[in-house]
Amino acid sequence: MNKFWERFFYLLTYISQGSSYLSPRAYAILHRMHHAFSDTERDPHSPHHTKNVFTMMWETKDIYNAVLNRKRAVETQFDRNYPEWRLIEKLGDSWVSRLGWGILYAVFYVLAYVYLDMHWVFFLLLPIHFLMGPIHGAIVNWSGHKYGYQNFDNNDKSKNSLIVDFLMMGELFQNNHHxxxxSLNFGSQWFEFDPTYPVIKLLSKLKIIEVRKKE
Known part of the structure; x- marks a missing residue:
């Protein structure tokens, strides 16, 4: 995409992720490491080398922070071709921003409770809003490498956890993706539907993104 759309989606990433903002640069590097070392001891987030999902995500957090703050050496093949906007990265990773978004979420819920007669049980969703990024990562990386079926032998333990994956927008087709x-489409079998694929096709038709490699 051109620079305008890159900055547009970078800012949209910050706004939509809010209190659980993740740096596109650091995320891209960890994702490439995950594919290169899938389910080995060098994998930054494999469920097969940690005791439980919490220790997996805690170790992932440590690696992420080291990469984000450039305190860990990164192989050249992983550290290239990614968008970067250091102002947004610094803002998104600050505790002022994270606490600010958290307060906004809480205020929204309180207003909905007072003026829209929202049931109190919805307040239990607040922790999910606060930690949306880590929770999403936990579901994809834990479930996607432990539960489900395999279409391919990838020499790892990646699985397809759902047949129609609206829950994680196609990311639980981990076996296909590995x-x-x-591939633009994480679905492989006729019955597997990746809801992100038509969105990518639409953005391509609108000339917002350019697909350089088709598979």
Whole structure:
């Protein structure tokens, strides 16, 4: 995409992730490491080398922070070709921003409770809003490498956890994705539907993104 759309989606990433903002640069590097070392001891987030999902995500957090703050050496093949906007990265990773978004979420819920007669049980969703990024990562990386079926032998333990994956927008087709990491469509079988794929096709038709490699 051109620079305008890159900055537009970078800012949209910060706004939509809010209190659980993740740096696109650091995320891209960890994702590439995960594919290169899938389910080995060098994998930054494999469920097969940690005791439980909490220790997996805690170790992932430590690696992420080291990469984010440039305190860990990164192989050249991983550290390239990613968007970067250091102002947004610094803002998104600050505790002022994270606490600010958290307060906004809480205020929204209180207003909905007072003026829209929202049931009190919805307040239990607040922790999910506060930690949306880590929770999403936990579901994809834990479930996607432990539960489900395999279409391909990728020499790892990646699985397809759902047949129709609206829950994680196609990311729980991990076995397919590890087989064809450059494919726009995470679905492989006729019955597997990746809801993100038509969105990518639409953005391509609108000339917002350019698909350089088709598979």
């Amino acid at each position: 087989k064809r990491p450059n």
